[in-house]
Amino acid sequence: MYSREFLEQLYRTLYTIRVFETECIKLYRQGLIIGYFHPYLGEEAIATGVCAALRKDDYIVSTHRGHGHCIARGGELKKMVAEVLGREVGYCRGRGGSMHIADVNIGNIGANGIVGGGIPIGVGAGLGISIRGTDQVVVIFFSDGACNNGVFAESLNLAAIWDLPVIFLLENNQYAVSSPIEEMSRIPDLYRRAEGYGVPAYPVDGNDVLVVYEKTKEAIEACRNGKGPVMIEAKTYRHGGHHVNDPGLYMPRDRLEYYKSKDPVALGRKYLLEKTKCTKQEAAAIEQQVQKAMEEAIEFAKNSPEPSVERFLEEVEQN
Amino acid sequence: MYSREFLEQLYRTLYTIRVFETECIKLYRQGLIIGYFHPYLGEEAIATGVCAALRKDDYIVSTHRGHGHCIARGGELKKMVAEVLGREVGYCRGRGGSMHIADVNIGNIGANGIVGGGIPIGVGAGLGISIRGTDQVVVIFFSDGACNNGVFAESLNLAAIWDLPVIFLLENNQYAVSSPIEEMSRIPDLYRRAEGYGVPAYPVDGNDVLVVYEKTKEAIEACRNGKGPVMIEAKTYRHGGHHVNDPGLYMPRDRLEYYKSKDPVALGRKYLLEKTKCTKQEAAAIEQQVQKAMEEAIEFAKNSPEPSVERFLEEVEQN
Amino acid sequence: MSEDRSKSDGQDVRRIMFREALNEALREEMRRDETVFVMGGGIGQRGGSYKVTVGLLDEFGPRRIIDTPISEASFTGAGVGAAITGMRPVVEILFIDFASLIIDQIVNQAAKYRFMSGGRGRVPMVLRTQGGSGNGLAAQHSQSLEAWYYHTPGLKVVMPSTPYDAKGLLKSAIRDNDPVMFIEHKLLYMTEGPVPQDEYTIELGAGDIKRRGNDVTIVAWSNMVLRALSAAEKLAQQGIETEVIDLRTLVPLDKQLILESVKKTEHLVIVQEAVRRGGVASDIASIVQAEAFDFLDAPIEIVAGKNTPIPFNVHLERASVPQEGDIIEAVRKVLHL
Amino acid sequence: MSEDRSKSDGQDVRRIMFREALNEALREEMRRDETVFVMGGGIGQRGGSYKVTVGLLDEFGPRRIIDTPISEASFTGAGVGAAITGMRPVVEILFIDFASLIIDQIVNQAAKYRFMSGGRGRVPMVLRTQGGSGNGLAAQHSQSLEAWYYHTPGLKVVMPSTPYDAKGLLKSAIRDNDPVMFIEHKLLYMTEGPVPQDEYTIELGAGDIKRRGNDVTIVAWSNMVLRALSAAEKLAQQGIETEVIDLRTLVPLDKQLILESVKKTEHLVIVQEAVRRGGVASDIASIVQAEAFDFLDAPIEIVAGKNTPIPFNVHLERASVPQEGDIIEAVRKVLHL
């Protein structure tokens, strides 16, 4: 039922995110990337499945853990690497960095350094759509910690009473830094909070790209047909600490192993091999292409110029 | 099953609130009271029933519509009238006015000009209790509009995960100024929002002082026994507009008439007469005592001094 | 020049109220550009607590005139998101005191988005709000908080004092491609002034000399301009000619207008309703002492709000913010009289 | 006097880190007063992102060392409510940038409660937070926002620069009966300095002369004090003797200390990391020009952050806030060199 092309594309995206994060962590260790860097490792299936169901003219709102969203939404590796290296040719001209990559032109409203800060912004994109009367939709990505920022409840309610085409996409990786969701909510199934606001909500396996894709497609249909918002809770788990420098020792090993055994990238590869005629060699070829693209992006970024301080100061004068 | 003394006390409180608001509205029309004045008319049974179930060492958090809470909690009419007249002998030395009456000494943490602003403060009172390990409880009063301020959801969750002795007492009068709750929430039964946070919640008839009293007593028991927070949604309706100057024309007449026919003060009187040997004359005597007390309070306040500007400026110097 | 038109008695000029001028600005911009919409508490059927949006629901319907729940942070954030994606929202926060709930969306999101995105994104949003004391509304409904936004790179700050300025500036604010804080004063809504029938806009960043004089310069904005002007009348009777500069916009600041006037009068009094400590007046003083040091004949006098929350009692409330007498006193002091 | 003790090499003095000094202050006050408790994100098991609360959970347990969800507005408000009802909360907001979510609870509630209640209520709460740039954390994790709180009547504002001051001031802040904003700088946590074994406190409102000199006065606070001191060393080599005043607390402000120094040196440079426009430096300048007008030999120089959100790129970040060279330049300028 899925075309080979489609499953190849899914796998290519899953693998690209995996490679991007893995390579950037190396750059971080080499001191080439500074500041905060929050890897999406282990959560690749969510951004991949969701964005595969979107149209070019739809919008997403990303988070501080946003590289996967950007890549799945069609972001360019070169501009991304350049940005995390703080270069002028980066997405934000080196001014934003990892936590602020945005490109409205490809429908990525952007990452955010304020946990939950992007949720109302996504609602606003949905409000604009409903005023214009088009059938675009918005997907707001956020994780369990953000559910405890009051704007989550406020925004859920706004989207509900205004019947906005907004999908609240909860990436429940079960931690806010080191705080387990069990300690931060009596009911760890956070999708249940949506019921009280009259918003239909569903839990899904966040490590299975096809499950995520199908559920998102359904939700998008409902949104395009003016049924109003939907909340999807994708259960997942980080493959490491909160950020590059967090060893994540508080994550129970067995739990971590269990989720690694459900590796979303491996599963995507499995689907490609089992559901299509794609051979191991052909899959390996995709992986090599991705690796190569990433190497080129890193070379490009490393050799690209730093922003000019003089020019920056001129721009400041105009503020 | 209820002692005459108890039902007399309930009726005295209900009637006192009714008289306080009615008389103050006259003072307002005479230009003696200025600024915002939000009458509690029609909601008297809630504060009365709730506070009757509280102990002296418990706490309440009030709202911008707070006169009823203050009276039911044992506030002094003289200090209240003096405050709304802006006098030095008022609860806040004339500095707070109607929206800021507070007296921690009688367990009234205070009214608030920010809708929802008091909710986290009440949670904090509960947190203090749980740290000290006493069996006090906190009742947080708020209305439907406040449920859409993000701090409601945040605070509900904090009280839940910390098992705090806090009762979230929603006075659902079905309007935020002129905004009907049906337009501001897909689910007008706001207690249902609590389920998603794992907090037990119940709707009650907010116009029936005994129903409110009984349900609050249950909730208080649970709190004192360390079961954590409870939410009670008391359905009610204003007898007039949002504030003194709001004719409330947007309130459907039939709806208004229906609720007036369920007048909480009249019902309190009915209980007193039917469930005890109290005669109409004796009830009338209570009413006269209350009227007299209010007249005295008004006289006292009118004849009390305005705050001294000089002294105020001296105090400011010390800020 | 703006002044002239506002003061012209030409056929085309009527006297209307400040709130009516704002209503006209919203109406005209919504007719002109369908991406403009308005959001706020009770702004629809009720027409807003200060009647600024009266009649807009009838003309533009509920899609573009949106009543909001008490979710200030999120509907403001919704304004930011709508602006980023091609709309021009005008978000109303009934009291600037409640804007304390939206600071993240204004300061961390709206003000920084253009910069953080390397210029890829813009946030053409207007945040209309209302502040100031004088109606006995006490500490949480009477603050003057422009200094917070003035201190935030990426925001423009507008604080008009007349119906004419209010209309022209609101229209420009709506057309601006960056976030604008448009701060109204509760005592101004029912003040009247001349406003032309014909369309006009007023450039953000252009101050206005509301009264000419050679002895001393008074810099003010919002409601304090009216107070400064009445003080100026009294001072004129004492033979003191005051130049009253209405900044109209705090960001961009019309520094040149201030400096030229000070270089002429050599005496400066700055009047602000906000608390003295850390207010905008202090910043203007710091600029003038640096750039007109040798012209100043006396220390710059700042007349400002007292270091206190606004009290409920009317006498204490009045004592908390600058009155005509305080301004006169300051002018005489700066002139060593 | 404080200085001497901090600089004494007495037996009882060790060199410890800023974050260790804070940890000692919390520990000592929690032992001394059981109504003191600490709340914040990841402050328990994890010991806080900057390791300030390490070990406190073990000693005081989860009732008094409380990990919070990402509900800043509400757990701060919970601090306010606990304080009103007899506790002494120390609430930690990891970044002052996130404090944009708690402004209502701090400004409308905590700061005003005592006044609005006519003095019946007090809010003895400390809000510990962290700001400043220098770690490549970009626009939403690098701001200097003390000016907002400085402008708010009812709040005290503390911004220490040394481990010694940090410990003594935090202990006083916890014992204070009004709300205190205690603002730390991310670059200071691992700096070391002498701290006595014996208990001590430092009065809120007392500035400290960190270096004596007669040619020019530099006023600074928090991390800028360190930068001013290193600039002072360089200037000394050029024969310019700088007096460096560390305000330590912005509210109360040690005005006398500043004025006395300025009357001696007749030249003033104020250094602030925050954005120039509307910053605390402007307010200090406005006070000094008013109260020492005839003593000033030259315009007051303000060295401050640029009018921009903090950029991610390390070079741009550095160019956005005052560096040693900028301070040296300003001093030479104010001395007409």
Ligand SMILES: Cc1ncc(C[n+]2csc(CCOP(=O)(O)OP(=O)(O)O)c2C)c(N)n1
């Ligand atoms: C409002 C706010 N509070 C705290 C932080 C600090 N912080 C950064 S990431 C993070 C954890 C967020 O958890 P979650 O929302 O689950 O996202 P995840 O990291 O799991 O993807 C925290 C607390 C912040 N950036 N913003």
Ligand SMILES: Cc1ncc(C[n+]2csc(CCOP(=O)(O)OP(=O)(O)O)c2C)c(N)n1
């Ligand atoms: C945060 C905030 N937003 C808006 C207002 C303006 N306002 C004052 S009372 C009120 C209605 C509140 O409705 P509700 O919470 O239902 O309380 P009720 O008046 O019904 O008792 C509003 C919107 C406010 N005071 N605070």
Ligand SMILES: [Mg+2]
């Ligand atoms: Mg998470």
Ligand SMILES: [Mg+2]
């Ligand atoms: Mg209501």
